[in-house]
Amino acid sequence: MPSTRDIRRRIKSVKNTAQITKAMQMVASAKMRKAQQAALAGRPYATLMNEVMAAATAGAGEFQHPLAEKREVKKRALIIISTDKGLCGALNTNLLREAAKVPPATTVYVVAGRKAAQWVARTKRELVAEFSFKDSPQFAEARAISKFAQELFLSGQVDAVDVVFTNYINTLTQKAEVRPLLPMGRIQKLEANLSGPGTSEDLQPGSASEFSFEPAAGQLLGNLLPHYLNFQVYQVLLEAKASEHSARMVAMKSATDNAKQLIKDLTLEYNKLRQANITKELLEITSAAMAMGN
Amino acid sequence: MATLKLEIVTPEARIYSEEVDMVTLPGLEGEMGIFPMHIPLMTQITHGEISVRKGGQDHFLAVGEGFVEITGARVAILTDMAIRADDIDEARAEEARKAAEARLAQKLGDEEQAVAQASLMHSLTQLNLKRRQRR
Numbered sequence: 001m002p003s004t005r006d007i008r009r010r011i012k013s014v015k016n017t018a019q020i021t022k023a024m025q026m027v028a029s030a031k032m033r034k035a036q037q038a039a040l041a042g043r044p045y046a047t048l049m050n051e052v053m054a055a056a057t058a059g060a061g062e063f064q065h066p067l068a069e070k071r072e073v074k075k076r077a078l079i080i081i082s083t084d085k086g087l088c089g090a091l092n093t094n095l096l097r098e099a100a101k102v103p104p105a106t107t108v109y110v111v112a113g114r115k116a117a118q119w120v121a122r123t124k125r126e127l128v129a130e131f132s133f134k135d136s137p138q139f140a141e142a143r144a145i146s147k148f149a150q151e152l153f154l155s156g157q158v159d160a161v162d163v164v165f166t167n168y169i170n171t172l173t174q175k176a177e178v179r180p181l182l183p184m185g186r187i188q189k190l191e192a193n194l195s196g197p198g199t200s201e202d203l204q205p206g207s208a209s210e211f212s213f214e215p216a217a218g219q220l221l222g223n224l225l226p227h228y229l230n231f232q233v234y235q236v237l238l239e240a241k242a243s244e245h246s247a248r249m250v251a252m253k254s255a256t257d258n259a260k261q262l263i264k265d266l267t268l269e270y271n272k273l274r275q276a277n278i279t280k281e282l283l284e285i286t287s288a289a290m291a292m293g294n
Numbered sequence: 295m296a297t298l299k300l301e302i303v304t305p306e307a308r309i310y311s312e313e314v315d316m317v318t319l320p321g322l323e324g325e326m327g328i329f330p331m332h333i334p335l336m337t338q339i340t341h342g343e344i345s346v347r348k349g350g351q352d353h354f355l356a357v358g359e360g361f362v363e364i365t366g367a368r369v370a371i372l373t374d375m376a377i378r379a380d381d382i383d384e385a386r387a388e389e390a391r392k393a394a395e396a397r398l399a400q401k402l403g404d405e406e407q408a409v410a411q412a413s414l415m416h417s418l419t420q421l422n423l424k425r426r427q428r429r
Contacts, residue, residue: 045303048370052363140409211334
């Protein structure tokens with residue numbers, strides 16, 4: 001049976017923890033709003049980009065770009081976009097479980113984010129490059145990753161590049177997803193469902209054949225493809241960041257709630273114990289008085 | 295009279311979305327003017343100025359490299375930078391130009407070089423537009 005002092009100490013320590021998690025929740029929610037806005041702001045661009053891509057691909061006809069070359073997949077590269085810090089619930093666990101499904105023997109890994117780097121090192125998989133990205137992802141950071149992936153692919157070291165990241169659906173839901181990046185051809189079929197609800201409805205690639213091109217469609221497509229890829233990676237980074245902050249906010253909120261519940265329970269127990277002690281003392285006094293009186 | 299819907303989007307935001315009478319774009323092979331009912335065209339633009347005629351008045355924007363989709367009723371521009379002439383802060387653009395030049399002068403990796411070059415082009419474009427307007 002703990003003494004009242006033990007319980008008082010316990011309450012104090014839980015209160016301190018609650019304060020910390022509350023503060024982290026506030027920080028995460030502020031960052032989350034920013035990250036969500038950034039992720040949403042990129043969507044009109046993505047939509048338009050898809051239209052232009054679809055039209056250019058249709059207009060280019062037989063033109064084959066090296067980035068779109070399909071080869072038998074002997075070696076594949078997996079880009080893992082994780083967070084740098086923990087305390088964001090099951091986010092990284094889910095992400096890495098998804099990443100672990102890819103057979104490690106034929107895969108090389110490119111990571112962005114410290115958690116993924118640690119995982120690759122711990123499980124002794126083959127790491128080829130490690131990138132970092134800031135709290136508000138810059139286009140340049142995305143370009144560095146995408147450029148590296150393109151070089152891997154073009155030099156023939158890998159025959160396919162996939163990216164695994166946490167897709168932002170809403171504040172409460174984030175989903176770990178594997179999305180094919182290279183060769184380019186594979187990406188378009190997925191395009192409709194990848195950017196989430198509300199972005200792909202005005203996609204209309206059918207009218208493409210009417211377009212004329214300047215410069216020629218093939219050349220235009222050649223210029224467009226790398227840029228398209230960069231932007232894909234950029235969007236992935238934004239989504240991952242939005243997911244991270246949402247997940248962290250939710251995790252911290254439930255931690256705060258749990259702490260509050262614990263404080264409530266402990267306080268109740270403390271009061272019971274205190275009351276019991278008082279009653280016991282009173283009982284002792286009265287029985288002593290009665291014994292004296294006789 | 296027919297109008298064109300001009301849309302300019304960057305990865306960060308939708309910069310411009312209005313009905314206009316005419317647009318002039320900095321194409322790869324020189325300037326091109328787009329009127330309503332233009333034939334559908336896909337093209338690329340380079341660093342430069344977009345001039346927009348709307349209700350008898352000309353507005354200017356500085357833009358970076360990008361892609362343009364033109365249909366009879368719409369001009370959609372995808373670019374990495376777009377800023378209205380009125381919003382250009384000359385002092386800041388000048389500062390950015392100096393910073394970019396300083397970075398270019400150092401020994402840099404490929405990637406950083408490209409970033410610095412791009413930001414130099416951005417600030418130069420903005421400055422050029424501002425200077426031309428004053429004349």
